[in-house]
Amino acid sequence: MPSYYEFFCPVKVIAGKAALEHIPYELSGLGASRPLLITDQGVRAAGLLDPVMAACDEGGLRIVTIYDKVPPDSSTTVVRDIAAIYRAEHCDSIIAVGGGSSIDTAKAVNILVSEGGEDIAAYSGAGILKRALKPFFAVPTTAGTGSEVTSIAVITDTEKSVKLPFTSPFLLPNAAIIDPRMTLTLPPQITAATAMDAMTHAIEAFTGMAKNPLSDAYATAAIQKISGALLTVMAEPKNATARLELAQASTMAGIAFSNSMVGLVHALGHATGALCHLPHGLCMSLYLPYALEYNLESIREPLGELLLYLEGADTYAATPPIRRAEAAISAIRRLRDELYQRCRLPRTLEETGKVTRSQLNTIARRALDDGAIIFNPKEVTYEDAIAVLERAWHQPHPVA
Amino acid sequence: MRVKRLQPMAARARRRYVEAMFQVLGRALQAVSEVDANVQGEARVLPAGFMFEMKVMPRGSALVVEHTGEGRFRYHGSSAPKPVNLSIQFKHLAHAFLVLSFQEKTSVAFAHDRMLVDGDISHAVRMTRILNRLEAFILPRVIASRAVKQYPANLHLPEKLLSGAKIYLNVANQFVHAVRA
Numbered sequence: 001m002p003s004y005y006e007f008f009c010p011v012k013v014i015a016g017k018a019a020l021e022h023i024p025y026e027l028s029g030l031g032a033s034r035p036l037l038i039t040d041q042g043v044r045a046a047g048l049l050d051p052v053m054a055a056c057d058e059g060g061l062r063i064v065t066i067y068d069k070v071p072p073d074s075s076t077t078v079v080r081d082i083a084a085i086y087r088a089e090h091c092d093s094i095i096a097v098g099g100g101s102s103i104d105t106a107k108a109v110n111i112l113v114s115e116g117g118e119d120i121a122a123y124s125g126a127g128i129l130k131r132a133l134k135p136f137f138a139v140p141t142t143a144g145t146g147s148e149v150t151s152i153a154v155i156t157d158t159e160k161s162v163k164l165p166f167t168s169p170f171l172l173p174n175a176a177i178i179d180p181r182m183t184l185t186l187p188p189q190i191t192a193a194t195a196m197d198a199m200t201h202a203i204e205a206f207t208g209m210a211k212n213p214l215s216d217a218y219a220t221a222a223i224q225k226i227s228g229a230l231l232t233v234m235a236e237p238k239n240a241t242a243r244l245e246l247a248q249a250s251t252m253a254g255i256a257f258s259n260s261m262v263g264l265v266h267a268l269g270h271a272t273g274a275l276c277h278l279p280h281g282l283c284m285s286l287y288l289p290y291a292l293e294y295n296l297e298s299i300r301e302p303l304g305e306l307l308l309y310l311e312g313a314d315t316y317a318a319t320p321p322i323r324r325a326e327a328a329i330s331a332i333r334r335l336r337d338e339l340y341q342r343c344r345l346p347r348t349l350e351e352t353g354k355v356t357r358s359q360l361n362t363i364a365r366r367a368l369d370d371g372a373i374i375f376n377p378k379e380v381t382y383e384d385a386i387a388v389l390e391r392a393w394h395q396p397h398p399v400a
Numbered sequence: 401m402r403v404k405r406l407q408p409m410a411a412r413a414r415r416r417y418v419e420a421m422f423q424v425l426g427r428a429l430q431a432v433s434e435v436d437a438n439v440q441g442e443a444r445v446l447p448a449g450f451m452f453e454m455k456v457m458p459r460g461s462a463l464v465v466e467h468t469g470e471g472r473f474r475y476h477g478s479s480a481p482k483p484v485n486l487s488i489q490f491k492h493l494a495h496a497f498l499v500l501s502f503q504e505k506t507s508v509a510f511a512h513d514r515m516l517v518d519g520d521i522s523h524a525v526r527m528t529r530i531l532n533r534l535e536a537f538i539l540p541r542v543i544a545s546r547a548v549k550q551y552p553a554n555l556h557l558p559e560k561l562l563s564g565a566k567i568y569l570n571v572a573n574q575f576v577h578a579v580r581a
Contacts, residue, residue, distance in 0.1 A: 004512045126516055165521065210511035261511065368529075369522035374510050379550035 005212030007259045008169060011149045015178035015248055017240075020051055023095065023137060024059025026175050030135040032093035036086045037063045038106045039097040040070040043141050051181050052097055052139060065089045070098065074105040075158045079120045083112035093135035096173075097182075099194075100145035100280070103138045107153035107171045110136050121157055121164055129168040138173040141182045143246040144194025144281050146201055146254020148176035163274075178251055180244040188234060188343035191246075193281030195230045196339070198222060198250040199332075200284035203292070204263050205256035206306060207299040209375045212260060219256035223309040225249035230335070234342045263376035264291040264367075268388065271366035276355045285345060286352070289332050290391045294384065298377040300325045307331065349393045360389045414497045419461040421500040422454065424571060425534070426463035426475040431570035432534045433473040435563050440471030442530050451480050452527055453487040456496045457516075475574070486519030486527065502539070502547040506531060537564045 014022050027035060035056075039049060049066070056063055067082050086094070086109065094113075096106030111123045114133035123129065138148035153166040186194070199222075205211060206219040229245035236242065268291065269283030278286075292303060304324030308316040310331040319327045339345040349355040355363075364385035367373065373380055432439050448469035455462035464476040464484070490496035495514035498504040506528055509515055517524045532548040536555055545551045 002512070006513050125518055127518075208511075209507060210513075369525050371521040371525060374507055374525055374528065379548075 002210070002212050005210070005214075005259075007212060007214040008151075009149060009172075009255045009259065010169070011172050012175040013149075013178065013251060014175055015251070016244060017180070019177050019179040020055040020139070020181070021059060023052070023139075023177060024056055024061035027061060027093055027095075027135060027137065030093070030174060032135040033061065034064045034089070034091045035061070035093040035095045035135075035137075036082070036089065036091040036109075037066045037095045037097060038070060038082060038109065039066065039068050039102050040072075040099075041068055043098045043102070044068045046141075046185050048141050048182055048185070049097060051179070052095075063095070064091050070102045070105045072101050073156055074101050074108070075156045076120050076164070077158055079105060079108040079112060079155055080118050082109045083118070086113045093137075095137045095139065097139045097141060099140065099142040100147045103140065103145070103147040103173075104153040104155065106136060106138070107173075108155045108166060110134055110171070111166065120155060120166075124164040124166055126165075126167040128166075129170045131170065133170050136173045137175045137177060139177045139179070139182060140247065140250070142186060142190065142194040143183050143243070143250040144197035146198065146250055146257065148173055148178075149251055149254040150258040152258070176251060178244070178247045180240040180247060183243045183247055184238055184240065186237075188237065189345055190279075190281075191233055191237070192230070192339045192343050192345045193279055193285060194250070195226055195233075195246055195281075196285035196288065196336075196345070197281035198246070198253040199226050199335075200265050200269075200288050201253035201257040201262065202226070202249075203288065203303075203306065203332075204265055205253070205260040207292070207295065207302045207377065208260050208263050209377050210260040211302065215256040215260035218252045219260075220306070220309045222249040222253035222256060223306060225252070227310050227312075227331075227335075231338060231342075234339070261375040262372045264294065264373065264378075264380055264388070266372040267367040267370035267376065267380075268363065268385070268392075270370050270372065271363045272349075272355065275359055275362055275366065276352075278352060278354055282346065282352070285336060285339070286347070286349060287388070287392055289329050289336070290388050292329050292332070293391070294380075294388050295376065295378050296325060296329075303328050310335075349389070355393075357393065360386060360393065364389055411493075415461070415493060418456060418493060418496045418500055422461050422463040422478070425454075425500075425531075426465055426477070427571040427574045428534055428538055428567055429463075429465045429530070430473045430475040430574065431567040432530075432537060432563075433471060434570065435566045436533065436537070439530050439533055442471070442526055442533075443467055443473065444471040445526065446523060447485075449482075450486070450523070451476075451482060451484045452523075453480060453484040454489075455487065456490045456493050460490075460493055460496070484519075486517070486523045488524060488527070489516045489518065490514060491516065499547075502535075502543050505547060505549055507549045534567075536560070538567055 096103045110133045140148050151171050202219040202222040225245045226249045229242040232242040265287045268287045272283045307324045307328040336347045346352045446467040450467040453464045462478045464480045465473045499509045535547045536544050
């Protein structure tokens with residue numbers, strides 16, 4: 001048990017069947033009636049805005065305007081442009097519909113329209129914001145990032161080519177709307193990658209330095225849900241119950257990691273994503289077992305406990321305590337193998353086809369400067385990082 | 401009554417201890433950057449003129465060092481001559497005391513949310529590594545192991561003693577110069 005911890009999550013979670021239909025009532029409860037909707041082209045093309053618009057129309061709420069051009073890597077320019085639209089249209093609230101990029105963009109827009117100004121970079125850093133922002137709802141369309149319950153946003157400053165972090169409890173949405181309709185059409189590989197992102201959030205939260213009893217509760221519940229529902233969703237993509245399980249797991253994992261931080265998997269993943277332009281969820285899946293193996297002796301006890309949530313009570317009871325941590329890693333490897341079989345989600349850097357061996361040095365160096373490395377339970381040197389990357393490079397099992 | 405009298409004394413002693421440790425750490429940062437190639441390599445990545453501050457909120461003790469280039473630091477005392485680029489701030493004197501008396505590792509203090517980082521997080525990670533390296537040199541192994549996440553496996557006794565002695569000598573020189581000035 002930690003000698004001290006903090007836990008904070010004031011986001012109202014509205015989850016389940018017909019959750020979208022609660023938006024008009026919830027928004028009116030905050031005194032707002034003119035929302036700006038922020039999303040991306042992919043969400044619109046997939047028809048995911050239709051149920052949101054229908055729910056708002058039927059509930060007597062008019063979406064004042066829609067911005068649907070959020071890029072995968074949102075920028076300060078995009079934030080400034082959306083803020084200008086918000087002001088011109090006299091909006092009074094924001095609804096973000098999408099993945100991490102749309103939700104992060106909406107958080108940054110909310111800073112500008114609430115605090116004033118056009119330069120979002122002026123608000124970069126921790127603890128800059130001192131008061132509540134405009135009403136803001138997040139409707140995630142992937143089940144992985146957990147952005148709807150995190151107090152962080154990352155926006156690229158295109159002029160200086162740097163990523164600007166924004167951290168404040170005031171960035172948290174007033175409500176996260178988790179509706180199974182929003183993830184029903186998610187393609188198999190994205191479903192798998194984002195679920196492994198949520199799985200990594202939960203596992204790193206449970207094994208990290210800032211773990212605490214409350215984040216543990218969310219993390220273990222999330223792992224149990226993902227283990228139970230992911231392969232069902234892969235087999236039956238239209239299974240709304242299993243989709244909802246994954247979506248809830250993603251939110252729970254988000255609550256867990258935002259209160260206990262993450263570690264080496266994220267440090268390596270951030271560096272790889274930035275350098276090789278691989279999706280974040282895929283990077284998490286790539287590194288998860290290798291980073292756990294590296295940390296093994298520092299996290300043996302909590303990792304062993306996770307076998308219960310990964311494999312169920314029978315396997316947990318049948319495995320000697322001394323072997324449970326290794327068995328947990330094996331369970332994750334088997335899950336990755338299964339995902340590879342079903343949707344060709346790469347398991348190694350080599351399998352991605354987008355990483356060259358010569359890039360490993362740069363990935364290692366960048367990972368050592370990533371903020372997540374501070375919270376990894378074991379110290380990581382350059383040589384250690386290279387050793388993990390080498391293991392992640394090779395094909396671990398014969399290709400089926 | 402006696403307890404009431406002792407509490408302010410304890411707080412005062414803690415404040416003086418933290419002030420003294422900041423003075424030693426600041427000078428030791430300058431010293432280790434002149435002694436250790438590993439620290440120089442870490443610091444070289446920081447821009448020349450980079451100002452680093454470690455302080456106790458809201459207006460408590462502080463140490464300020466500047467990267468003057470080529471991996472070398474200069475200690476500026478408790479106030480910065482120009483705007484600070486990176487500030488690591490303890491939320492309370494008690495939190496600074498826990499870390500500076502080696503009862504809590506720096507990484508654990510971050511995990512326990514005892515400190516805020518204002519500035520580039522990658523630079524904060526780098527400065528934390530430099531502080532860990534410094535502590536490994538200047539503290540006995542048993543105490544250093546309580547201060548850092550993992551005592552460096554490749555730091556052997558001869559190097560530790562030699563570098564530690566050079567750092568302490570350098571710090572002592574700086575104190576003497578400060579007193580004379």
